Structures are given as C-alpha cells and as structure tokens.
Amino acid sequence: MDKPDNSITIYGAEWCPPCHMMKDYLNGLKIPFEYINIDKDHEAGMAVAQKTGWSAIPIVRVGDEYLLGFERAKLDGALRAHHLMR
Numbered sequence: 001m002d003k004p005d006n007s008i009t010i011y012g013a014e015w016c017p018p019c020h021m022m023k024d025y026l027n028g029l030k031i032p033f034e035y036i037n038i039d040k041d042h043e044a045g046m047a048v049a050q051k052t053g054w055s056a057i058p059i060v061r062v063g064d065e066y067l068l069g070f071e072r073a074k075l076d077g078a079l080r081a082h083h084l085m086r
Contacts, residue, residue: 008033
C-alpha cells in the first residue's frame with residue numbers, strides 16, 4: 001500500500017502578505033513545506049491555477065487537498081486530516 005502524500009506546497013509571492021502569514025504560521029508549528037514563488041516559477045503558478053481554477057494566492061496544497069487564501073481554521077482542518085497536527 002502506498003504511503004499517503006502528506007507534503008505541503010505553498011504557491012505564493014513575496015509581495016503577498018497572506019503568503020507570509022501562512023509561511024510564518026507553518027514555521028511556527030514546525031511543519032515543513034515547499035514554497036513556490038509564482039513570480040519566479042511562472043509555469044508552476046500557471047499549472048496550479050489551471051488545476052484549481054483559482055487566480056488568487058496563496059494557494060496551499062496539503063496532500064491532495066487545495067486551499068485558497070490563509071484561513072487558519074481551514075488550514076488547521078487540512079493539517080489534522082493529513083495527520084500533520086493534533
């Protein structure tokens with residue numbers, strides 16, 4: 001049986017305050033994540049926008065789940081569902 005993908009990827013930009021808030025929040029929880037700056041990696045930004053239908057940031061992928069924006073309650077729910085926090 002394959003191990004579930006519990007990795008986290010944040011798609012954001014340096015000029016985006018909610019992106020910084022999300023990174024700071026996950027760093028505070030000591031939860032590792034990959035950060036993709038869509039201003040530097042246009043292809044990744046276009047790919048996630050096409051996949052989700054969203055053109056705003058931050059977009060965070062927790063496992064196979066995508067969330068738009070930094071809403072702590074929704075993020076915490078996704079982290080719990082993927083056994084990344086209690």
